[in-house]
Amino acid sequence: MVVAGGGPSGICAAVAAARAGARTLLIERYGFLGGIATAGWVDLLLGIAPARTGEMVVGGLFRELVDGMAALGCARPFDEGIRAGRIPFEPEAFKLVADALVLGSGADLLLHSTVGEAIVAGDRLRALVLEGKSGARAVEARVFVDATGDADVVARAGARWEMGRPADGRVQAMSMILQMGGLDVDRVPTRGEDAEAVKAATREALMAGLPAYRWHSPERSPDARQDSLAFNVTHLSGDPTDATDLSRAEVKGRKDAWEIARWMREAVPGMERSHLQLTAHMVGVRESRRMVGRETVTCEDLLTGRKRPDAIARCTFGLDVHCPMAHTGPEAAQVDGVACRQSCGKRDCHMLTRHLDEVPEHGGVADRSWYDIPWDALVSADLRNLLTCGRSVSADHQAMASLRVMGPAMATGQAAGAGAALAAESGDLTEVDVTELQRRLRDAGAAI
Ligand SMILES: Cc1cc2nc3c(=O)[nH]c(=O)nc-3n(C[C@H](O)[C@H](O)[C@H](O)COP(=O)(O)OP(=O)(O)OC[C@H]3O[C@@H](n4cnc5c(N)ncnc54)[C@H](O)[C@@H]3O)c2cc1C
Known part of the structure; x- marks a missing residue:
């Protein structure tokens, strides 16, 4: 089988499939694995434990990856992370541990290869055409997993997908993560009173035009040697499946990062002698295409904490729709927050004046517990041998804003790989025995 895309979900899909005995090829366009966790430099694993119980909702390969990073001293240990509900880690460690997990599973890894065209016959995807240093090359398989985050394979194969919110088709804001080095880390405000002062x-600064959307108090990796912190403070609008929009976002993201870095040096305690160490290798994309699957996860599922008999993963993370208008400066000060909610301070926004029915009142999962993601939300409604996982599983715009975070993305990745292996002979994902799949996932430590 072929897994396209080596982000958090694709890594888990490839490892799960290979361990189940399927001949597996993992394809990634960059020279390293990790997707948004590494290329996007997002260094915090979320969506791992419900606030109410602290009960684990994701285990399995997610846990193995965390254990691998924790053994290097580069991530909060798993049990501690479950109690805290979040696991800070270092992206460089993610890359190293992901390489070892994938190659250790027996999967083949092909980096520097971008999935281009898809060859379809009837209701089956037959091959993908890769473009890269070695020129164009077709790879055939019985089953394909689209883990590109953007559902590139789904789109190229002509299977159905959706994008954006119904009101105006816009997707959540993108962000260029920036890392500041040379910090006096202990003096940088993280939580509490100091952070409140920086917020003020x-x-x-926002009122004076700072191109940020908030102050963000980052979490520290457990590595005491670290004198840098990554900041998630920029907001950029655009269509992440359009190279022109992406180019604009990359250039603006870098320019904004330099301005914000200058402001941080002047305004934030502990950052007086800091420098802009890096901007992420790519602008972070929160939302793009969502595959149309045989089943769809909805906002209602989240708000009611829906449990299902055909669950293959759980999600506890709430609705987190970063405002698609990508306001920064004075308008961001007016919004005063991140998520598109009815309580938003920008009362003249068209979402509040004309599309209030699309704007949630609050963003939490019912009872602060979890909702289930069913197997059929991973299976294409159009092609029998095409699956997706991670942020492009079949979900409405709002539910996607919850299951996109890395905990559930990795859980759906593991399920996709294990399910694909079950269909390796028939090449028909609609015939997978979901009870058997659930048994295998539980045996592999997954929390379902
Ligand atoms: C700014 C930002 C902040 C975030 N903050 C958090 C957070 O704090 N905690 C959290 O848990 N989650 C966070 N998220 C969400 C989370 O990081 C992503 O949703 C998650 O990484 C999704 O995983 P994925 O595997 O589905 O996709 P991705 O991580 O996007 O991985 C997709 C992979 O496919 C590759 N690829 C894409 N197209 C092709 C192609 N055509 N051919 C070959 N390879 C391809 C990419 O290079 C990439 O490696 C954040 C996201 C962003 C953008």
Whole structure:
């Protein structure tokens, strides 16, 4: 089988499939694995434990990856992370551990290869055409997993997908993560009173035109040697499946990062002698295409904490729709927050004046517990041998804003790989015995 895309979900899909005995090829366009966790430099694993119980909702390969990073001193240990509900880690460690997991599973890995065209016959995907240093090359398989995050394979294969919110088709804002080095880390405000003071200063700076959307108090990796922190403070609009929009976002993201870095040096305690160490290798994409599957996860599922008999993963993370208008400066100060909610301070927004029915009142999963993601949300409604996982599983715009985070993305990745292996002979994902799949996932430590 072929897994296209080596982000958090694709890594898990490839490892699960290979361990189940399927001949597996993992394809990634960059020279390293990790997707948004590494290329996007997002260094915090979320969606791992419900606030109410602290009960684990993702285990299996997610846990193995965390254990691998924790053994290097580069991630909060798993049990501690489950109690805290979040696991800070270092992206460089993610790359190293992901390489070892994938190659250790027996999967083949092909980097520097971008999935281009798809060859379809009837209701089956037959091959993908890869473009890269070695020129164009077709790879055939019985089953394909689209883990590109953007459902590139789904789109190229002509299977159905959706994108954006119904009101205006816009997707969540993208962000260029920036890392500041040379910090006096202990003096940088993280939580509490100091952070409140910086928040107030940020508000002032936003009113004066700072191209940020908030102050963000980052979490530290457990590595005491670290004198840098990554900041998620920029917001950029555009269509992440359009190279022109992406180019604009990359250029603006870098320019904004330099301005914000200058402001941080002046305004934030502990950052007086800091420098902009890096901007992420790519602008972080929160939302793009969502495959149309045989079943769809909805906002209602989240708000009611829906449990299902055909569950293959759980999600506890709430609705987190980063405002698609990507406001920064004075408008961001008016929004005063991140998520598109009815309580938003920008009362003249068309979402509040004309599409209130699309804007949630609150963003939490019912009872602060979890909702289930069913197997059929991973299976294409159009092609029998095509699966997706991670942020492009079949979900409505709002549910996607919850299951996109890395905990559930990795859980759906593991399920996709294990399910694909079950269909390796027939090449028909609609015939997978979901009870058997669930048994195998539980045996592999998954929390379902
Ligand atoms: C700014 C930002 C902040 C976030 N903050 C958090 C957070 O704090 N905690 C959290 O848990 N989650 C966070 N998320 C969400 C989370 O990181 C992503 O949703 C998650 O990584 C999705 O995993 P994925 O495997 O589905 O996709 P991705 O991580 O996007 O991985 C897709 C992979 O496919 C590759 N690829 C794409 N197209 C092709 C192609 N055509 N051919 C070959 N390879 C291809 C990419 O290079 C990439 O490696 C954040 C996201 C963003 C953008």
